[in-house]
Amino acid sequence: MLLQHHHWLPVFMIAWCIFLVPGCENNPPANPHVKIDANKTSVLRFAVTTSTQDSGLLDMLVPLFEQSHACRVDVIAVGSGAALKKGESGDVDVVLVHAPAAEDAFMKAGHGIRHEPLMHNYFLIAGPVEDLAGIRGKDLVVALKTIAEGSHRFISRGDGSGTHQRECDLWQKAGGRPPWDDYIESGQGQGKTMMMADEMNAYVLCDQATWLKQSDKYRLVPLLTGTDKLHNPYAVMVVDPSKHPSLNVKLAHSFVDFLISVETQILIADYQINGHTLFHPDRLSEESTK
């Protein structure tokens, strides 16, 4: 008897599938994105720095653009270095990064056809409350020198991201970085690097957006911020389509137009987490002062 049951099982399963499959086709897609996919509406691939993605700002802006342009935006969050590499190899249409020197090189090498400043905030140096190096309120260059000379624990991203590039830049301004044992390279994103710094009671360079979003989880405190040397500009670039004809350059331009439009810039200015403004728009001053 049991054997017979097993014998019939595949037949039931096939019958089940035959009944189910037409049913699936008749179901209207519940998600609007699915419908867009089916109609082969264009897709924009957008590489952004992890700090922007983690801030949640794009979760607010991107759906607005998707709705107004009936398209889909695939957001790929990586470090600035990797984002530019993806642009270079034509894997994305638009990149949003915060690495001015690398951006210049990208444009000069002809990988991009449009470069627009978008917004800015500041980097900050966070560290343990005890601040054994005593950098609180000091000049940035002096502070870095003090950390290095005292061999205090410092965690670097070490991953070629915008924040890491800025850190290298700052060390250069401080007269180069001497090697010391407690200079630690995490090779990970900002969030994880902050967790490590918190666990290891270390000094760390962090962008303001990541800090404001996550600082309530840390025991670290901000020690230095707000100076010109810690200015953190974000820019958006359209990748050159001449080398990669499959790029969606028209949609890419519309997207950049959308990001620097007055409406979007006001949204960026108003975007807050825990009562703190994360980004200051760069394109508002001249246009909105009517």
Next chain:
Amino acid sequence: MIRDGIIDALKLLGRLDTSVIDAALRSLWISTLAVTAASLAGVAIGLLLARKPVPGRAVLVVLFRIGMSVPTVLIGLLCYAILSRRGPFGQYELLYTTWAIVIGEFFLALPIVTTWTHGAIMRLDPRVSETAYTLGARPIQRTLTYLNEARLAIVLAVLTAFARCFTELGIAMMVGGNIRGRTRTLTTATALETAQGEFARGMAMSFVLLLLAMGVTLVIAWFSRSGQESAS
């Protein structure tokens, strides 16, 4: 890209790139240590579960079997919670050291060795234990007999556990922290190269990983084969 990766891998190996050698040696000794410890514990637990009326034995066997499919990120997360400064073992400052990875991988390997050992001993011909009893073997001799009869399955279990630990990323990244020159392993180095868009170097790293994993497997397989031939 794949061809570039292979060429880069050979170049990196050819000039004994220090960062690759460093990561490779670290990967090797971490997983060797973790698997050795897990094998000793796992074989002992497997034997106990198979031969002694441990209370709740059936439940334990099922738990270990489930343990084989616990994702490494979950093991990593649990180890993080335990080793973090705010965790119960925070005072030992083990987080972001290679010891943390060893501990995590121990828990990855333990269920594999335990389950396979238990299964192999359970499947032994009942005549093995009967014969041992009738010949008046002492408990320790009986245990050695069981292990000897099940050795092939146990060697395979250890191999599987080693392969899992050696190629594992989640635990090494979470509790090791991918610190350059300290806790960076071949897998976390690969993840870093890929995140930086250095695909060729990333691929080179994973080829080194693959080569080493294959090498270790072959060596152990060869040992166990020659061991079997000499025994028969």
